[in-house]
Amino acid sequence: MSKLFFIFALLTLLLLGYALHAALVTAPTERTMGDVQRIFYYHVPSAWTAFILFFINFGASVYYLIKRNPTADIVALVCAEVGVVFCTVVLITGPIWARPVWGIWWTWDMRLTSTLVLWLIYVSYLFLRRFSSSGQTPTLAAALAVLGALCVPFVYFSIWFFRTQHPQPVMGGGGSIDPRMLHVLLINWLAFSCFAFLVCWSRYRLERLQRDVDHAHAMEALRDPRGKLR
Amino acid sequence: MKGNPYLFAAYAATWIIHIAYIGTIVSRYARLKREIDELKKPGLRSQEKPEARS
Numbered sequence: 001m002s003k004l005f006f007i008f009a010l011l012t013l014l015l016l017g018y019a020l021h022a023a024l025v026t027a028p029t030e031r032t033m034g035d036v037q038r039i040f041y042y043h044v045p046s047a048w049t050a051f052i053l054f055f056i057n058f059g060a061s062v063y064y065l066i067k068r069n070p071t072a073d074i075v076a077l078v079c080a081e082v083g084v085v086f087c088t089v090v091l092i093t094g095p096i097w098a099r100p101v102w103g104i105w106w107t108w109d110m111r112l113t114s115t116l117v118l119w120l121i122y123v124s125y126l127f128l129r130r131f132s133s134s135g136q137t138p139t140l141a142a143a144l145a146v147l148g149a150l151c152v153p154f155v156y157f158s159i160w161f162f163r164t165q166h167p168q169p170v171m172g173g174g175g176s177i178d179p180r181m182l183h184v185l186l187i188n189w190l191a192f193s194c195f196a197f198l199v200c201w202s203r204y205r206l207e208r209l210q211r212d213v214d215h216a217h218a219m220e221a222l223r224d225p226r227g228k229l230r
Numbered sequence: 231m232k233g234n235p236y237l238f239a240a241y242a243a244t245w246i247i248h249i250a251y252i253g254t255i256v257s258r259y260a261r262l263k264r265e266i267d268e269l270k271k272p273g274l275r276s277q278e279k280p281e282a283r284s
Contacts (some may be wrong), residue, residue: 020241035234040246085251089244139233195248202255209262216269 005201012194019184019191039097045189047115049196051152053083054122058149061142071158073138074211076145078203080125082196087119102165111166114155121148123140 023041028038060076063069094112095105106112125148128141159166177185 033243036236038237039240042241042262046244063249082251085247089247092243092247093240096236096243100236139247186268199248199252199255202252206258206262213262213269220269 009198012198015191019188021182022187027182028178033101036097036100038148039093041184041188043090043093043097044185045192046086048189049192050083050090051085053079053196054149054152057083057145061145064138064142074204074207076142077129078200078207080122080145081203082200084122084126091115107165109165110162111164114158118155119149119152179216183196
């Protein structure tokens, strides 16, 4: 691993520590919900990070479909995988917040259901990548990713178009938020974005290495016992 | 801030998910490293079980 990676990892770790402190200590306690509202500082940045990763996956997939560029294919795969991890966090922290606030873990509300569908689409994408051995897999996966990305704006704007229990969006939703809370939210978003970038970086290197090893195995299989290419 | 079990559960779940995912990346790295070391041994692979890679 490069020195730059370790410096960035250290800075991200410090930022995550500061963001955690800000979420638990610095941010004011919400009057109605109390401390449980602090889940918002992990839930919302995770959702935004997942959406950004799915958006990059969409861009890389479109680029792959046009240019058949293997780097774009790796970027798409990596962003989908890390995006699914962040989306999983959203789907778990949401119900943990809903239980004390709404009195239920889950409801088939449009925002919740569409987020679950989005998660299932990208899990299907990863299953396709993992279990299909066809040469057409990257193309099929890219096509699925393009269709899956259409679900992202639907999830985001679902609370504008449908009657829903889910709180209105922090940005552009017409609601108001205490500036100190907004500051802590943005710090956490920055910290999670850096963390996501770091994980994507590691995963990208791993995927490149995996493809190099697969290529070496293929070359090995082509060699005859005297070490010459067949 | 008082201890809230829901808050603790949400934050713990977040980090368990992330650490578990990082764990899978680390284990895949370790497996690949072993494969690379094996590939670097000249002439060994061609003599060992040729059907294993088919």
